[in-house]
Amino acid sequence: MLFCSPASRFAGTAVAWRELQGEPLITLTRDSGIRLLIEVAYKTVGMPLLPAYEVSQITTALALVEARLGVAVLPTYALAAAPHRRIVSQPLSNPIIARDIVMIRPSGRSVSPALATFETILRRNVRRLAPSDLD
Template identity: 65%
Template structure:
């Protein structure tokens, strides 16, 4: 069956107007062309839709039944088109974002506020989880996008770099290291170290720094969350090596930060999306806003110290 939308539109117009002449005027087309479309539709359906008189046309029983069904089809199609236009113009939509807890706390609130101001019809849901969980949620389509630092060997995802991040030393303001401008990793050899547990990508990078500097890594405290590590640093129970974005959690606290060199270890903070799927207009709008938020947070110096060093992607 080869029924066209133009045929249905012609039929509905004739049914509403009651004459072919008025329907043709409404559709801005010649009456013979309109009559031909209706005849073709009748032929495809195998029923007569109108009883024709010299002055009017009236729906047959089959025509009345088809009018109800076809009017609903056209209404649903019109609604689908309007919804698509709303999405394309970023007036509505829903985004699920997955991010590590600290990065989510630093970036997402301001990004969501700005998104709601620009596009109040777009909703955002948050999954705050570990890096491996973020990749899984994105890969399986349960999250539209993810934020963080991810292994280059992860498949099933596409990466959009957002900024660079480097590891820094965090110590109490009263610690002797606070008087230094930068520190080589070798100087950490005798320091009580506060580090994240080994299921963290940050911990793996810390191990790279210690191994490169040829000093033993003997953590005094191993914790799962950066916020816990910062609390221990604030109490002067040791020093910690953490990503630059943790600076956002030190404002007003007696914590000093210094670049680590020899080597400098940096990695990309990226947005990931499922590979092979076109991002929705809502996700693209959120990505643009997120970049502007990162530029504002960039006042905290997300980048490296400028020293040559080890460039990592995890």
């Protein structure tokens, strides 16, 4: 998802990756799996990835967006860190970049009450944060 200021030209509309050309981009550092996905998207559309800022934490990226220093491409779950920030998020397309996040547990074993509760809360929050087409 693209995270931007409510005053950004991207607010309120879906955004194609190519439209990010020339925008000050805030990204996570190269040791992040998210960064690899962003690099793939930029390469796919034939643009060089030239970040204005590279940060280690999603919350730092969101703070820079809120300060209007650029736009950030972050996973949908970054919405959980932005509920009180003056930031909007928009889906990115052409290409659509996604990754699976899975929960693995041993088969053939009963689930502890703690794990069952955690799984229920996790699923509820994922549905709340994920765009409807990803449910």
